[in-house]
Amino acid sequence: MYFASDNSGPVHPEVLATLAEANEGFAMAYGADPLMDEVRARLRKIFEAPDAAVYLVATGTAANALALSTLANPWETIFCSPVAHIHEDECNAPEFYAGGAKLTLVPGGDKMTPEALKASIDGEETRGVHGPQRGPVSITQVTERGSVYSLNELRALCGVAKSFELPVHLDGARFTNAMVALDCSAADMTWKAGVDAVSFGGTKNGLMGVEAVIFFDPKHAWEFELRRKRGAHLFSKHRYLSAQMAGYLRDDLWIRSARAANAKAGHLAEGLRLKQAEFLHQPEANMIFVALPRHAHKRLFEAGAVYHLWGGSMDGPDDEKVAARLVCDWSIPEAEIDRFLDLV
Amino acid sequence: MYFASDNSGPVHPEVLATLAEANEGFAMAYGADPLMDEVRARLRKIFEAPDAAVYLVATGTAANALALSTLANPWETIFCSPVAHIHEDECNAPEFYAGGAKLTLVPGGDKMTPEALKASIDGEETRGVHGPQRGPVSITQVTERGSVYSLNELRALCGVAKSFELPVHLDGARFTNAMVALDCSAADMTWKAGVDAVSFGGTKNGLMGVEAVIFFDPKHAWEFELRRKRGAHLFSKHRYLSAQMAGYLRDDLWIRSARAANAKAGHLAEGLRLKQAEFLHQPEANMIFVALPRHAHKRLFEAGAVYHLWGGSMDGPDDEKVAARLVCDWSIPEAEIDRFLDLV
């Protein structure tokens, strides 16, 4: 009963198979391996972007920090949600990579609204050389609270950014979970909506540790390559990154895994709903934020369930409700979900 | 006949097996996996350093840049050889991580001499606040030219550093190749000689991409953890780094692989010596720098041999000698070495 995070599950067997396949003999280092050619071609096709610059790194923070530093000058500020991963969970990596750029937290919750974004950008305007300059907008899809921007919402946010001539970055650590939730294409959710660069996550969806960074305008390519190397994120034995991503993209494994994870979270949410559980956010992908009485948490923890309490603790009255974050990955057995639900 | 680099060979099957073993079910993320406990215990025992701080990262450049930035202030200069990897091959990663610190190139070849090191450190002295301040010394073992510092040489270099109260970093991308060449212990080659922090390489010796960073004084531990996270080098699915390193350390695989690589390079060097080939540096580990006439290169390339010319090109008279770098990893079949020798 492991719902702590989708970064804790196993690697998909099909990916392990591609890794084994990649392990034959010698291969050119640093991205010149043939599997990278396959990956590049597949991602360009998937994103309907034949000129896109496509790179692999091993962590989501690297993807975000490198992509943002390519889009932002050090004297700029990056607009994001107050609960964005780049703000709360990357130990100042974006600021480090962007040479001391700032993050402006757009007031609101996990989802930025176009109005709030516009007001925030407007707010960084009237000081000439004195204030931070306006920089890129970074959108997290799936958000850190499990919600999913609709295509219209994405378009509206990008529209605001474009009206200020600002580039847009999409933190897609759970890209595919959002895409299958929206039942749209990868292109719909990115450049067709106005996104310039995307962190296309794989790690949370069944890989060991690979994320792609995609720039739809290839003018950023060489700078990104230099930034990746300077950040120590260029792998010598790159073929093992390529192999993971190749395995991920072959036979729609990325989509199958995200569908599985979302379906399992849907099943869990449905079960919780039947028990009148109270949701903090409407679950739309593979994350659920739900308030449960402490006695339920006790039963669950004693039975070996693993998940994070969210902003509360186990100290207090037994029937008081405390929030929990429950995340499903592709691999969690349905039986464990049912066992969890029985214990609630 | 692949001699281009030891970063291009396959992953050792025993490591793949440990990876498969690690792939069962869920595991705590970010280094809290049980395999990391095993790795930490093993490395502390190997290095005879029960209090050492032990961390894993995925690239050698990350290991070097993070270790050095932990030891160096931004207003300092790091002393190293002019051919050090940190100077020539890391696209300013050490300078980036160390906030703009400088590298001082100690005049000489691949090996620093204590005299030249002392003179360089002396040279950065008389300017008070104006010049860069003296910072750590970084030693590469195996050097970038395939030579190996003796223990006495290491002790003498560390002695110079200590006489200025400067810390010492060892870039051990090929740590084990040097260790087996010297037939010494890991402790002999590090803290017993005066080394404070080591990049303990695995990637070039049969892993996918894992290097350990070890500080013998654990006071650096928390700062390193923050730097690693801020540098985007903390893996969520850390167990797959742990598994590689665990597989590497079990049953002396690290030593067996390095011995194999060195033996193969020895066999190759011996064969070249019999053909009166001219060595640019005395091969002492798994790298050979050798001058061959262009007609030999031609035959070799036509037969499919892969390796780097070193400071020369194929344009020119056929009987003129051009240098080549030949690197052996643990996996290169002896028959290919013999075939290579036949073609020379």
Add this chain to the structure above:
Amino acid sequence: MYFASDNSGPVHPEVLATLAEANEGFAMAYGADPLMDEVRARLRKIFEAPDAAVYLVATGTAANALALSTLANPWETIFCSPVAHIHEDECNAPEFYAGGAKLTLVPGGDKMTPEALKASIDGEETRGVHGPQRGPVSITQVTERGSVYSLNELRALCGVAKSFELPVHLDGARFTNAMVALDCSAADMTWKAGVDAVSFGGTKNGLMGVEAVIFFDPKHAWEFELRRKRGAHLFSKHRYLSAQMAGYLRDDLWIRSARAANAKAGHLAEGLRLKQAEFLHQPEANMIFVALPRHAHKRLFEAGAVYHLWGGSMDGPDDEKVAARLVCDWSIPEAEIDRFLDLV
């Protein structure tokens, strides 16, 4: 009728006289001039801090950014008001100097409350290595809205910081204006309240461009000297910084000038009050934020008054009120204030 800023007035004649006095013959460069000895001794006496480390720089942003970077690690976050100069008016200088550290904006207005500060610090806690680490608290005194923290308020804020073992920086661009408003000593307003480092402003109070940075614990001294030099803020002809500060401190010029500025602002505020003007913030030092009808602004601008509208514009109905910021320095003639009041 110049009320645009106290950074636009002339240099006090007594300071010019000290500059002329300093201009005799040769003087040792880089802070080794005898006038710096005088300045150091005077500031240590004024602050009742015989061991304090005392340095001069030429801009307030340099004082803030260098002081904060000495107190903050790059992976930390600095707590400050949302209207702090370090956040709004320094183009990411603190982030740049602190190697990519973050600023956490404590919700509220120009003055931080201890409760809000505590809540903000608490909020940056539960993420281990993932989130930014807690760093220094920076307090602006006089605030950017013309209000002044009482000694009790300062002590309470510092108390919160100390309870988390965080250092405190005071941005005292208008230090003396606050001090005379509180009728307290420099020590009362700093280390006796719990402040660790202060940017002691001179520029806005009659100097050309000099601010002192004072650390009450001299352990920061050498690091600060290196940071100042590395930031290109160490003056070769340092005697001209020393001379300004010496002139400022002799014969209580700093106090006389701040008293004059505050008195003039008091006179202006009193006059505005009599005309039923509406104050956005209670003026407590030398800055006034006041709402006036557009027709009053029109009359004033036509008559040559110079000041900034605050968050509004001249487009709109004549009798609608628009806020203005009015700042008095020591030099503004009382007659101009009266003329201004007549025009309102």
Add this chain to the structure above:
Amino acid sequence: MYFASDNSGPVHPEVLATLAEANEGFAMAYGADPLMDEVRARLRKIFEAPDAAVYLVATGTAANALALSTLANPWETIFCSPVAHIHEDECNAPEFYAGGAKLTLVPGGDKMTPEALKASIDGEETRGVHGPQRGPVSITQVTERGSVYSLNELRALCGVAKSFELPVHLDGARFTNAMVALDCSAADMTWKAGVDAVSFGGTKNGLMGVEAVIFFDPKHAWEFELRRKRGAHLFSKHRYLSAQMAGYLRDDLWIRSARAANAKAGHLAEGLRLKQAEFLHQPEANMIFVALPRHAHKRLFEAGAVYHLWGGSMDGPDDEKVAARLVCDWSIPEAEIDRFLDLV
């Protein structure tokens, strides 16, 4: 008898007069003062560059570091002499401002030769993304050893840079001393020779602390303004920088002062030559490097002479020669030079 440095002399009375003139009433801050308009116009005329971007900062290190960081990417290396001020005397400021860029020391002495520069640039080429990328060339004129590049030498160096499409920066801390030594125009010594950006020094030639940074291509203007502010080098009371530079440029004071300094150094060098003193470098501007026996140094120091020994000490035999650096500024009285010569 003060020959320690030209950064230790007084401010020229004509400059003090301009400062006094500037001290009337209020003036717009941050460079919007009318004297800056005068300065901009004068420098554009002097440099025959009507579109040049012209800025003032207060230290030479700021001028160099800000100019270079505008021209260099963080993953690049800046080519300069091993004795360049940016390498030896700025405590890593260029590396800091340029985000961790490297400096490549072109082998040789104070003057780079085109051949050595070309070889150094060639040397940074063959490693793709791995090595530092080629960045700007920085030339020091007058060199740190008192020599002056001829116009042909400058053109040749710039020609090498241009052949690699690299920009050229001129560190002109003693710009005017070189210009009058060459008897050429400011344009001859800069853009006509191929220089893209110049640090145009004033401090060492009679100002308190002002250097201009000039970009001949105004495309760099806005980035430089942001970098200057972010570096905390934008003065609020900017008029006092403008006034110094205005006073410097009026009535050819800059040229008169440099001529005076050079003439005095010439007089001193001539006197030393008559005494068969041995010169380490041919003095061409206002700096002299000369070897004198220890007994002469003793007599001079006892008589109150102030200057730096150069690479030696007073410990040793009396008749052994030790080098000294002697610098003349515009203000040193000829009688003191003669007294010095009598004592040699």
